[in-house]
Amino acid sequence: MGPGDLEKILSAIPEESAPELLSSLRTGEDAGVYQISKGLAIVQTVDFFPPIVDDPYTFGQITAANALSDVYAMGGRPITALNIVAFPCGIDLQVLEKILLGGHDKIHEAGAVIVGGHTIDDDELKYGLAVTGLVDPAKMTTITGARPGDVLVLTKPIGTGILATALKAGLLTEEEMGEAVASMRALNREAADTLNRYRVNACTDVTGFGLVGHLYEMANAGGISAELWAGDVPLFERTLEMASMGMVPEGKKRNFEYAKNVDLRTKKEDALILECLYDPQTSGGLLASVESSDADSALEELRVGPCPRAAVVGTVSEGPGGAIIIIHGRSG
Amino acid sequence: MADADIDCRGLKCPEPVLKTRKALAEGAGNFTVLVDNETARDNVSRFARTSGCRVEVSDTDGGFLIAITPAAGNAECSGDEVPIGCDSVTGTVIFISSDEIGTGEHELGATLMKSFIYAAAEADDSLSTMIFMNSGVRLVTEKDETVANLSRIADRGVDILVCGTCLDYYGLTERLKVGRVSNMYEIQSALISAPKLVCI
Numbered sequence: 378m379g380p381g382d383l384e385k386i387l388s389a390i391p392e393e394s395a396p397e398l399l400s401s402l403r404t405g406e407d408a409g410v411y412q413i414s415k416g417l418a419i420v421q422t423v424d425f426f427p428p429i430v431d432d433p434y435t436f437g438q439i440t441a442a443n444a445l446s447d448v449y450a451m452g453g454r455p456i457t458a459l460n461i462v463a464f465p466c467g468i469d470l471q472v473l474e475k476i477l478l479g480g481h482d483k484i485h486e487a488g489a490v491i492v493g494g495h496t497i498d499d500d501e502l503k504y505g506l507a508v509t510g511l512v513d514p515a516k517m518t519t520i521t522g523a524r525p526g527d528v529l530v531l532t533k534p535i536g537t538g539i540l541a542t543a544l545k546a547g548l549l550t551e552e553e554m555g556e557a558v559a560s561m562r563a564l565n566r567e568a569a570d571t572l573n574r575y576r577v578n579a580c581t582d583v584t585g586f587g588l589v590g591h592l593y594e595m596a597n598a599g600g601i602s603a604e605l606w607a608g609d610v611p612l613f614e615r616t617l618e619m620a621s622m623g624m625v626p627e628g629k630k631r632n633f634e635y636a637k638n639v640d641l642r643t644k645k646e647d648a649l650i651l652e653c654l655y656d657p658q659t660s661g662g663l664l665a666s667v668e669s670s671d672a673d674s675a676l677e678e679l680r681v682g683p684c685p686r687a688a689v690v691g692t693v694s695e696g697p698g699g700a701i702i703i704i705h706g707r708s709g
Numbered sequence: 710m711a712d713a714d715i716d717c718r719g720l721k722c723p724e725p726v727l728k729t730r731k732a733l734a735e736g737a738g739n740f741t742v743l744v745d746n747e748t749a750r751d752n753v754s755r756f757a758r759t760s761g762c763r764v765e766v767s768d769t770d771g772g773f774l775i776a777i778t779p780a781a782g783n784a785e786c787s788g789d790e791v792p793i794g795c796d797s798v799t800g801t802v803i804f805i806s807s808d809e810i811g812t813g814e815h816e817l818g819a820t821l822m823k824s825f826i827y828a829a830a831e832a833d834d835s836l837s838t839m840i841f842m843n844s845g846v847r848l849v850t851e852k853d854e855t856v857a858n859l860s861r862i863a864d865r866g867v868d869i870l871v872c873g874t875c876l877d878y879y880g881l882t883e884r885l886k887v888g889r890v891s892n893m894y895e896i897q898s899a900l901i902s903a904p905k906l907v908c909i
Binding site: 547608617620622623624625644649 | 721726877
């Protein structure tokens with residue numbers, strides 16, 4: 378569902394309030410956080426979707442990495458996961474076995490365990506997980522808190538929605554989108570660990586709402602405005618080419634309409650890049666608002682470590698909250 | 710309701726693009742595509758333009774009618790720059806994916822590339838196609854010396870294909886001085902069908 382519709386529906390549901398509840402649905406937080414004792418809170422999140430790659434084991438891995446990502450975005454450590462499966466009759470059960478094995482392996486790589494799950498019959502195959510993690514509330518990174526002067530760091534390239542559409546259309550093979558597949562199945566754990574060694578004022582993971590959509594949520598939640606440098610955003614190989622072949626998924630339009638307060642100051646030649654900036658992502662990277670004096674070192678450590686294509690993609694400035702300016706590049 | 714050759718209402722992306730692509734590959738003349746949402750409108754228009762077609766979009770009460778005019782002078786391939794299934798390359802193809810030759814000092818690499826293009830312009834051989842990709846597109850845009858020698862090669866009737874995505878990426882689309890904008894389909898087809906392929 379598009380972010381705009383979701384926001385509308387949630388506004389009709391009474392807001393939760395409990396002294397232990399540290400997160401709010403209103404701010405577009407990545408996961409729910411509930412304090413259970415001093416210095417300890419649980420982080421809970423759920424995510425499921427239809428296959429985006431053909432190989433079932435890979436799909437299982439990607440889905441689990443995606444579900445775990447919300448926990449990492451908040452600075453937490455995953456401990457348990459539950460499988461959610463919708464499976465059509467008539468499909469070889471080995472497919473499901475491989476999907477679940479992919480999910481299992483990824484959850485174990487994260488140091489967590491799968492404790493159960495639920496399966497239903499459905500016309501379309503879907504897989505996902507509900508993940509629980511632990512976090513120290515004092516050290517938690519949330520989507521609020523970005524400060525004027527911060528630098529925006531993105532840890533993975535963009536383009537999985539466009540490439541998955543091209544894969545569906547037969548314009549690309551899974552091997553040809555290898556860079557994106559490797560990225561989608563990669564945990565955000567090391568990226569989060571690296572970032573947490575620096576002063577990160579806000580953090581979120583880039584998923585269905587696209588880079589601009591998630592930046593918009595961060596800007597809204599923090600009451601700040603942001604500048605995004607279109608030409609500096611790393612893109613997966615062949616993303617621009619596939620965008621030029623008309624492979625932009627429908628979610629892009631919903632994301633474009635959601636981020637209302639965007640001032641486009643890009644150049645004509647940036648049209649295709651803009652499509653990518655709103656492209657819904659699966660298991661995308663972390664978007665972190667980092668103290669400017671820490672940004673260079675954080676970026677360097679990310680690049681030589683877990684995120685070779687991490688990049689600085691913009692800056693944060695004084696309100697109005699939620700306003701985003703997209704320009705051609707760092708130099709204007 | 711407007712009559713359309715291809716009715717893509719109710720179809721989800723990327724189906725409308727695939728139907729358009731099929732029509733072009735099958736050698737359709739001018740044709741229209743009816744879509745019912747903006748994403749499909751944008752995707753079909755962009756695909757057709759990338760494929761070298763002229764595109765006009767009009768609003769209808771059921772959505773958008775996209776009139777597509779394939780590039781002229783290529784009845785068989787029709788899509789012109791989407792020669793899917795058309796074996797058009799007959800001679801040697803040179804594939805250049807960098808603005809320098811080899812890895813090492815950049816200055817030396819650039820000089821070598823300049824000399825190579827000069828030598829290719831002096832030679833009289835079976836060269837039929839040159840393809841420029843990635844930073845190779847600088848050779849047909851901003852580097853005057855290679856542009857001059859490549860113009861001499863183009864004058865011999867050699868087809869010079871330049872990757873549109875790459876031009877776009879480097880912000881050089883407006884600065885193309887020799888050759889014509891191409892896409893991955895045509896380039897892939899030329900590489901696969903080349904009787905002799907030279908990669909620099």
